[in-house]
Amino acid sequence: MSGIEVHQTVLANGLQLLGEVNRNNKSAALGFFVKTGSRDEAQKESGVSHFLEHMMFKGTAKRNALELTFQMGNIGAQSNAFTSEENTVYYASIIPRRFAEMQEILCDMLRPALDQQEFDTEKKVILEEIALYQDRPQFYMFEKALGDFFGAHPAGNSVLGSAESISAVTRDEMADYFKRRYSPSNMVLTASGNFDWQRFVADAEKYCSKWEDFRTERKLARRTPGKVAKIYKRKNVKQTHVLMLADGCGAQDEERFAMTVLSTIIGDSSGSRLYWELIDSGLADGAGSDSDEKDGVGCFMAYASTEPEKLDRVAEILRRIVSTPLEFSEGDLERARTKLCARIVLSGELPLGRLMALGNEWNYNRRIHSLREVMERIKSVSRTDIENAVKRYPLRDWSEFRLVPE
């Protein structure tokens, strides 16, 4: 981890710039992390954040959709984007000598033309994407369950929206949403790997300094407590699924490091309590847990998939394990910390891995976490830290969701 420089600065219009330069890398990554997603949508515009993410690739004042696509292709950009309940991220991996060109294109993309004809065509693609996920039972359950768990709290809003909401949304409504959310002060432009920081800042100034700043708001609140139990039915489904959700810590909470270690102990894909009780025993073909830390709110989740006749038994084991979160040994704790640290180093060797860590941390906590710092935080998590985290977030009132064949 030698030879890594970390930088940050902010433009007059509030656009935050972050960079972690590592000259040992053979490539670089860069991306806009926009603090907006389905939780920032009004009910009637459900799915518009994600639809807009698609539209960003469909042309600007300067380039039409094909020019945009072809120019990224010409420089070998490996670009993509994703939308979640609270973040929309546009990013690319690129070879160093093409970095500046990619930055220019990415900055241009963030001011989309929202052409009506492209909008109409892309709407069909979104409807196909919705149909695609209709055929994926596990995805279907997670989306429904998060919606039912969060209830009136927008953190459970559907990212894709529904066929009805997407069919109804207009180009002008999307433009309104853009004007409400895509303020330079509501996003961070991040770069990592082998690139030149000075040039990156100068170019950001050149391409983005005219973007008008305006205030954006997101109301933060905790979820209204309460247990939910739901069974969803789908035709033609082979495996059944069970998901347990409880209130957990948010992305700003100090407890998040302890909760991450705890979720590794409980439900990592290997060597965890869920692994040994459900997968090693042959009861389930999938099981895991996660501390899903969001903006000012969060949930702890544990899930499993199994054959219909084993569902009750698997759910009972899942319930027992999540209800006894402190049943682990010092050895379990040490292994979880070691595993997490090794993963942080391995993903930190890749520019894209660092990009995601830096951009996310900034949008939630307005600070840069060096790789070394994150490792220290994980390494220092003690049993007492986990006990304290579980005192604050007791993981007691579990909501339970199932998906079964119709």
Place this chain on the structure above:
Amino acid sequence: MPSIEKLANGLTLIVEEIPHSESAAYELSIPGGMVLDPEDRIGACLILAELNARGAGNLDSKQLSNAFEEAGIRHAESADHDRFALRGSLLAEKLPRALELVSWIVLQPAHDPDEIESIQNVLLQELGSLVDHPAQRALVELGKRYYPAPFGRPSLGTEEGIRATTLQDLKSQWTQKFKPEGAVLSVAGKVTSAEVRKLAEQYFGEWSGKGPCLPEFGKLPPHRAFHVPFDSAQLQIALAYPSARFGDPDYYAAKVTTGLLSGGMFGRLFIEVREKRGLCYSVYARHGSTRNYGTVTVYAGTTAERAHETFEVTVKELRGLKGTVTEEELDRAKANLSAALVIGEESTASRASSNAFDWWIGGTVRTLDEIQAGIDAVTVASVDRYLERFPANSFMSLTLGSRELALS
């Protein structure tokens, strides 16, 4: 340039030194996998790969798993198409411990009979859950019909094969297949060749014998159209046809041509099917190669009423490439492939894995510069020559969904 040498027992050792890295990665490939399972035990290799790791040396299943985790080693094993693979990523200083544990799995697995049933249960559930993944299922169903036996065997095994496998079958498979001659150990990262050689000799030096030969590749079955009825929101369309395999003079032309069809967001399929017409969310062509054959696989998922148009446009693009590729388009596909190479090969895990794969299918290891030169050499003329040799005028096709499509 990676170093390649053969140890006295026949184990091939490939080491790529990456001094600026903090990590290392290993991949041990051993001949076996799905194509070498007995006809009535298809999927036995999957059980064996898992069973080997459930206790080895003087450690039981949990102790072995803990031993990897205590050292921060991310280890996994699998049975693939024609090999068993043991892979891992770690901080470089843990390599000795990693190779020690891997050698126990390979040389001294406990083969605890009590573990078999639970492994079978998980594998059968995974196999069953394919129904819940229609896109993947369509490609598996296509593969079964496209390749000659045993090359089309499904990667998840068969229910009968998994159920029928006994401890005796697994022990005999392990005895025959887990041998150093024919196997390859690839390591990349902050290591030196001398150090890895010493470790390999220390931990694998007493391993001996020759592994099995892989079966001869037969003739591809005649192309036909199949439909698998399934009540779902989308119709899955999957096509396959022959292409240049690894080592073929047109191999890089095949890669670039697939990029012309499906690279980045600029490929003709993406542009024509998705961007211009909005027919699909997912549409792509992939080029794949084993040591025996090369294949182009094309996939599109769309709602039933738009399926016919999707199919027509897709096929038109596949068939319309020859003689129409521009220099600009070619340069774009090449730039994309070159950049993907640099970006994709940044991790030690991908270097260890790519080196092992090259050796496995071609008996040689390419440096990134050699691959780059291969890509650079592709011209419009060589793309056309490739398309002349491997046209898309006939293909095997399969649809999966609620409505059958009249394919032509």
